[in-house]
Amino acid sequence: MIAPALGAAAAGGVLAWVGYAWLPHLLTPWCVWRAPRRAGRRIALTFDDGPDPEYTPRVLDILAARGMRATFFLVGERAARAPHTVRAIADAGHEIGSHGWSHRSLWVCGPARTHDEIARAHATLAELAGTAPALFRPPWGMVNAAMFGAIRRHGQRCVFWSIQPEGLRPAAPAVQVERVRRRAHAGAIVDLHDAEGTPGAPARLCEALPAMIDGLATAGYGFGTVGELLAS
Secondary structure, three states: OHHHHHHHHHHHHHHHHHHHHHHHHHHHHHOEOOOOHHHOOEEEEEEEOOOOOOHHHHHHHHHHHOOOOOEEEEOHHHHHHOHHHHHHHHHOOOEEEEOOOOOOOHHHOOHHHHHHHHHHHHHHHHHHHOOOOOEEOOHHHOOOHHHHHHHHHOOOEEEOOOEOOOOOOOOOHHHHHHHHHHHOOOOOEEEEEOOOOOOOHHHHHHHHHHHHHHHHHHOOOEEOOHHHHHHO
């Protein structure tokens, strides 16, 4: 009788995980994936996984040279190790959102860990940037049932993306530029990476970013932060 009991327990565990971590994805269509039509022909560039002491300043320089603002979804513990970079992002007028405390997938975080990941990042980013983050992007785009209550408690909206030129598989800079150019649309939210997630991602981004921005501008797109586009 031990084997059937273990099998039943395993099946129950799987069902519990599905209910906690997989089914909540059915709610994500009500999260932010793109800006509303009233935002016009504008695009929001967003940067995940930073701050990176080497590559984030390079991204800031590229953006400054083109006079544009973007949204940075920062990892709390990385921000705590690079406070000057966080302040440089804020001082340049960019928007700072939360990407959790440790970049741990919420699929493997219970309710207590989920609340801690969100609360710690929120407090740290608020202190370093001088403004509490109003946006949250779940690491790897994975949610769980506890996340929605946790971000609501901190007054945050969940933001995903409508264009991702490089995901888990590396993509050459020219490929990233072409993917963004081909998929561009009014109100698009582009997911880019200025710190290591996929190995080598920030170096490829810094090579691709100037041509990406210039190509979008030539195609008649303007730019804004996620918050600006949502408030349009």
